[in-house]
Amino acid sequence: MRRVTGFLVLVLIALLAFAIPSVSAQQEPIRIGVYEPMTGPMAAGGQMTWEGIVLAHEMTPTVLGRPIKLFLADNKSDKVESANAVAKLIEQDKVIAIIGSYGSSNSIAGGDVAEKAGIPMMTDSATNPLVTLDKEYMFRACFIDPFQGEVMAKFAYGEGVRKAAILKDVAQDYSVGLSNYFKKTFIALTGDPKSIVAEVAYQTGDQDFSAQLTQVINSKAEALFVPGYFGDMALVAKQLRQLGSKILLMGGDAIDAPELVTIGGTAAEGIVFSTFYSADAPATPEAKKFVDAFKAKYGKTPNANGALGYDTYNLVVDAIRRANSDDPKKIRDAMASTKDFPAVTGSTTIDESGDATKDAVLLKVVDGKFTYLTTVKP
Amino acid sequence: MLGVYNPARARLKLLLTFGGLAVLAAAIWWGNANLSSYNLRILNLAGINAILAVSMNLIFGFTGLFSLGHAGFMAVGAYTCALLTLPVATKDSIFLLAPLAWPFSVITLPPIAAVVCAGATAGLMAYLTGFPVLRLRGDYLGIATLGFAEIIRVVANNIPSITNGALGLKGIPSFASNLWWTWGCVGITVFVISRLVNSVYGRSLLAVREDEVAAEIMGVNRTYHKTVAYVIGSFFAGVGGALMGSLVTTIDPKTFGFTLTFNILIIVVAGGLGSITGSVLTSVIYTVLLEALRPIEASWRIGPLRVPEIPGLRMVVFSLVLLVIILFYQRGLFGGREFSWDRVLDWIDRRRSRKQGVRA
Numbered sequence: 061m062r063r064v065t066g067f068l069v070l071v072l073i074a075l076l077a078f079a080i081p082s083v084s085a086q087q088e089p090i091r092i093g094v095y096e097p098m099t100g101p102m103a104a105g106g107q108m109t110w111e112g113i114v115l116a117h118e119m120t121p122t123v124l125g126r127p128i129k130l131f132l133a134d135n136k137s138d139k140v141e142s143a144n145a146v147a148k149l150i151e152q153d154k155v156i157a158i159i160g161s162y163g164s165s166n167s168i169a170g171g172d173v174a175e176k177a178g179i180p181m182m183t184d185s186a187t188n189p190l191v192t193l194d195k196e197y198m199f200r201a202c203f204i205d206p207f208q209g210e211v212m213a214k215f216a217y218g219e220g221v222r223k224a225a226i227l228k229d230v231a232q233d234y235s236v237g238l239s240n241y242f243k244k245t246f247i248a249l250t251g252d253p254k255s256i257v258a259e260v261a262y263q264t265g266d267q268d269f270s271a272q273l274t275q276v277i278n279s280k281a282e283a284l285f286v287p288g289y290f291g292d293m294a295l296v297a298k299q300l301r302q303l304g305s306k307i308l309l310m311g312g313d314a315i316d317a318p319e320l321v322t323i324g325g326t327a328a329e330g331i332v333f334s335t336f337y338s339a340d341a342p343a344t345p346e347a348k349k350f351v352d353a354f355k356a357k358y359g360k361t362p363n364a365n366g367a368l369g370y371d372t373y374n375l376v377v378d379a380i381r382r383a384n385s386d387d388p389k390k391i392r393d394a395m396a397s398t399k400d401f402p403a404v405t406g407s408t409t410i411d412e413s414g415d416a417t418k419d420a421v422l423l424k425v426v427d428g429k430f431t432y433l434t435t436v437k438p
Numbered sequence: 439m440l441g442v443y444n445p446a447r448a449r450l451k452l453l454l455t456f457g458g459l460a461v462l463a464a465a466i467w468w469g470n471a472n473l474s475s476y477n478l479r480i481l482n483l484a485g486i487n488a489i490l491a492v493s494m495n496l497i498f499g500f501t502g503l504f505s506l507g508h509a510g511f512m513a514v515g516a517y518t519c520a521l522l523t524l525p526v527a528t529k530d531s532i533f534l535l536a537p538l539a540w541p542f543s544v545i546t547l548p549p550i551a552a553v554v555c556a557g558a559t560a561g562l563m564a565y566l567t568g569f570p571v572l573r574l575r576g577d578y579l580g581i582a583t584l585g586f587a588e589i590i591r592v593v594a595n596n597i598p599s600i601t602n603g604a605l606g607l608k609g610i611p612s613f614a615s616n617l618w619w620t621w622g623c624v625g626i627t628v629f630v631i632s633r634l635v636n637s638v639y640g641r642s643l644l645a646v647r648e649d650e651v652a653a654e655i656m657g658v659n660r661t662y663h664k665t666v667a668y669v670i671g672s673f674f675a676g677v678g679g680a681l682m683g684s685l686v687t688t689i690d691p692k693t694f695g696f697t698l699t700f701n702i703l704i705i706v707v708a709g710g711l712g713s714i715t716g717s718v719l720t721s722v723i724y725t726v727l728l729e730a731l732r733p734i735e736a737s738w739r740i741g742p743l744r745v746p747e748i749p750g751l752r753m754v755v756f757s758l759v760l761l762v763i764i765l766f767y768q769r770g771l772f773g774g775r776e777f778s779w780d781r782v783l784d785w786i787d788r789r790r791s792r793k794q795g796v797r798a
Contacts, residue, residue: 066766098749134735134749139693143686144479144729151476168608168688177475190532190608230595231691233604240535263592 089129090386092376093149095160095170100137105162105365109184112369113159115350115357116377123377124384131155139169146170150177156388157181157380159372162365164188164233171198180379180392184372185365188233192414197388199395199414201372201403202336203438205234208312209241209287211334211420211436216283216310217249225258225281227272227296229288232264238287238312257281262292273300276307283308290317293331294324301327308332316364321428328428334420336364336405338432350404364405371403406435451779466617478615479685480729485620486681488721489627491705492714493674496631498703499711500640501667502647503572504580506699507564508675510587513594513694514563515556515676516683517601520610522552523684528609535598535605542600549613553623553680560676561669568668572661575650584696594691606690607683614684623681624718627674632714632776634670643667708763710770715777720770731755 094113097106110132117130131153133145142161149155150173158174158181161167167186174181175197182199183191189205192198216224224246229235243256258279260272273296276284284307286296293315300309311333321328339351339361350370354362362370378401380386383394398410406418422433469481490508497505521542529538537543547555571582594601601607613619634640642663645653654660683689705724709716731752738745763771 066762069762069766098747099753132736132747132749133732136753139686139688139690140483140682144476144483147476147479148729148732151474165606165688165690165692168606169686172608172612172687188605189534190605193531194528194609229604231592231604233606233690236535236598236604261596263595 089127090123090380091129091131091153091155092373093131093133093146093153093155093158093160095133095135095142095145095149095158095166096162097137097166098132098134102137102163102166105185106135106137108363108365109162109369111358112184112354112362112366112371113373115354115366116370116373118357119353120374120377123380124386128377135161135166135170137163137166139165142166142169143173146173146181147177150174150179155179156386157376157391159184159369159376161186164191167191167198167200171195174198178392179388180376180395182372182376182395184368188237195414197392199410199416201375201405201408201416202368203418203420204415205237206241207417207438208334208420209238209243210245211422212238212285212310212312213242213245213249214436215332215334215422216246216285216308219283219308221283221308222250222252223255223257223279223281224283224285225260225276225279226256227260227262227269227276227284227286227288229264229292230261232288234312234314235287239285242285242287262288266292267295269296269299270303273303273305276300277303277305281307283310285310286315287312288314290315290320291323294320294328297324297327297331313364316423316430318361318363321425328425331425332422332433334422334436336418336421337367338421338423338430339363339367340430340432344402344404344406346402347404367404371405371408374403375401375408447780447783450783454779462621466621470617475615478617480725481617482615482620482681482685484722484725485617485624486614486678486685487702487705487725488624488718489620489674489678489681490702491709491717491721492624492627492631493671493678494702495706495709495712495714495717496635496667496674497671499706499713499717500635500647501643501664503664503668504576505583505668505671506580506696506703507567507583507587507672508702509694509696509698510583510590511560511564511672511675512679512682512698513587513590513689513691515560515679516689516694517594517607518559518676519549519552519556519680520607520683520689521600522547522555523549523611523613524607524609525611532605532608533599533602535603537599538602539599549611549619549684553677556680557673557677560679561673564669564672565665568665572664572668584699587694587696587699591691591694594694601691604690604692606688606693608688610683610687610689612684612687614681620681620685623677627677628714628718631670631674635714639663639666704760708760708770710772710774712774713770713772713776715775716770716772719772727759728752728756 096110097103121128131149133149135142135145149158158179161170162185164186167183168191171181175195180197182201185202187202187205226239228239247253247255258276258281260275286293293311297309309331313335315333316335337347379391379394383390396410401408408416408418411417417438420436423430424433494508497503567586574582595604642658645658646660646663650660705720706717709720735749735751737747
C-alpha cells in the first residue's frame with residue numbers, strides 16, 4: 061500500500077510538472093536564447109546580467125518588424141548543465157542567437173555546442189582568453205583578461221611604482237589570467253624581471269590573508285594587485301591596513317560592487333580598479349539613459365554585469381538588424397563586423413578573434429564612493 | 439524452483455540475454471542515427487552517470503566503504519584522458535600560463551588507449567591512497583576520501599604546466615558524444631562489476647560490508663578485498679570522468695567539486711544500495727528528469743496572467759521527488775534487488791498458472 065501511495069504521489073508530481081507549460085504563439089517571433097547561472101555559486105552575477113537583459117528587451121522588444129522572444133535556460137553555474145542548456149535552446153526552442161554566459165567555464169562549455177550547431181553566441185562577461193579561441197561563432201561583449209592586466213600594470217607604472225606584488229586566487233581563471241598579464245606587462249615596462257617582488261596565492265573561500273600580506277609587506281612592494289572578487293578584496297584591504305601598510309591597492313572589474321565599501325569600510329579608501337563603465341559618472345548618453353531606466357525599474361544602481369547584459373542584448377539585436385535576416389550564418393557575419401557600436405560600457409568594436417575592443421574606465425574609492433579617474437583606450 | 443538446474447530454462451535465459459543485447463544494440467544504432475544532438479547528449483550523460491553510479495555502488499553499496507572521493511578520481515581520469523587525446527596544435531594554443539610539460543606536450547593517443555590510461559591512473563591513485571585510508575571506517579573514511587578529492591582539485595589549480603590551472607582545458611575531442619562509446623562503457627562496467635559481485639570475491643565483499651570482524655574470523659582478507667573493490671570502483675570512476683570531459687569538451691578544476699560526488703551518491707542511494715540495476719535505471723531517470731523539468735522554469739501564461747521565469751524551480755520539484763522516494767522506498771527504488779531473467783520467467787509462470795487455476 062505504501063508503495064502504491066508513493067508511486068501515485070510521484071505520478072502526481074510528474075503530471076503537475078508537465079501540465080504547466082503552454083506557450084501561445086502569435087506572430088512568428090525572433091527567438092533569442094539566454095543561458096546564465098541563475099542558481100548555484102555564480103547566481104549573483106547571472107541574475108544581475110539577466111536583469112540587464114530584461115531591461116534591454118523591454119526597451120527594444122522588436123527587430124525587423126517582428127517581436128523578440130527571450131528563452132532563459134539556467135546553467136546552475138555548471139559546465140555540464142551549460143552544454144545541456146545551450147543544446148536545449150538550439151534544438152527545442154529553435155533560437156537563432158544566444159546570449160551567455162556569466163563565468164568563463166560555463167561559456168567555454170556552451171560555446172562548443174553553439175559552434176557545432178552554427179548558432180552565433182555572444183558572452184556578456186566571460187573574460188578568459190580561451191573562450192573565443194578557435195571559435196568562429198563565439199563573440200564577447202566584454203574586454204579580455206590580457207587587456208585589463210595591461211591597463212593596471214600601465215597605471216601602476218605611471219604612478220611611479222617600480223616594485224609590485226600580486227595576490228591571486230589560483231582557483232579563479234579570471235584572477236590567474238589578470239595576474240599573468242599584469243606581470244608580463246609590468247616586467248616589460250620596468251625592464252626588470254625582478255620588479256614583481258612577491259607573487260602570492262590564495263583559494264576561493266579563504267578568509268585570512270595575513271600570512272600572504274606579511275610576505276607582501278616584507279618584500280617592500282610599492283603596490284599590490286589583487287585581481288579577486290569584491291569580498292576577497294574588501295578583506296584584503298582591511299587586513300593590509302591593520303598590518304600597518306599604506307601601499308597602493310589595485311583590482312579588476314570583479315571588485316566593482318557596492319559591497320567593496322560596505323564590507324571594507326574605510327580600509328577600502330584609495331583602491332583603484334579598472335572596469336567597464338561608471339554608474340556615477342556615465343560617460344555617454346547611452347550610459348545615462350541606461351542607468352536612469354535601470355534605477356526606475358529595479359530601484360538600485362546597476363553594476364557592470366547589469367550593463368554588460370544590457371549591451372550584449374543590444375549588440376545581438378543590432379547584428380540581427382544589420383544582417384536583415386534571421387539566418388544564423390548572416391547574423392554571425394554581422395556580429396563579426398560590429399564597429400563602433402555605442403554601448404553603455406563604451407564604444408564597442410569586435411576584432412578578428414571575436415573579442416570586443418573597448419575603453420576601460422579607472423575608478424578610485426574616495427569617501428566611500430567610486431569616483432571616475434580616467435579612461436584608457438585599447 | 440530456484441536452485442534446481444533446468445537446462446531448458448538455462449538455454450532460454452541465454453537466448454533472452456543475447457536477444458536483449460541485440461535489441462539494445464539496435465536501439466543504440468537507431469539512436470545514433472536519428473536522435474537530435476540534444477537528446478543524444480542527455481542519453482550520453484545518462485550513460486556516464488550510470489558508469490559513475492555503478493562504480494560507486496561497488497565501493498559503497500557492496501563493500502560498505504563510505505567513500506566520497508569519486509570526484510577526485512573522475513578529475514584524475516578526465517585530466518589524463520584530455521592530455522592524451524588533445525591534438526598537439528590545441529595544446530600549444532591553450533597553455534597560456536606555462537608551457538605544457540613533457541611528455542604530454544608531444545603525445546596524442548587514440549581515444550580507446552587514452553580512456554584505458556585514464557582508468558588505470560585513477561586506479562593507481564586509488565591503490566596509493568587506499569593503502570593508508572582504507573584502515574578507517576564509516577564517517578571517518580568519508581571525511582578522509584572527501585579530503586583526497588579536494589586535494590586533487592587544489593593540486594590541479596596549482597600545477598599550470600600540466601593542468602593549465604584554473605583556466606582549464608578546452609577542445610577535447612568529443613568521441614563520447616557517440617552512444618556506442620558511452621553505453622558500450624556502461625556495458626563493460628556492468629559486466630565486470632556484476633561478475634565480480636557474483637563471484638567468490640563478491641561474497642567476501644558482502645561479508646566485509648555486513649561485519650568486518652566476523653568476515654575476518656571466517657578467513658576473509660579484509661584489507662585485500664577492500665582494496666580490490668576500491669581500486670576497481672575508482673578505475674571506472676576515472677573512465678567516467680574521461681568520458682564526461684570528452685562529452686563537454688572542456689574541463690577545469692571547478693568541475694570536480696564535491697557536489698559532483700553527492701549527485702552520484704544521490705543516484706546510488708535513490709536506486710538502492712547494492713543494486714546495479716537500480717544504479718543504471720536511476721541514472722537514466724535522474725538525468726532525463728533534470729532536463730525534462732526545464733520547461734517548468736520558463737515563463738508561461740494563464741489567460742492574461744503572465745508568470746515570469748522561475749530559475750531553480752526544477753530543483754525544488756526534484757527535491758520533492760527525492761523526498762518521496764526516501765519516504766516511501768527507504769531502501770531505494772530497487773532496494774538491493776537485481777534484474778534477472780529468472781525473476782521475469784517466474785513471474786510469467788505464476789501468471790500463467792494463476793490463469794489456469796481460474797479456468798479450472
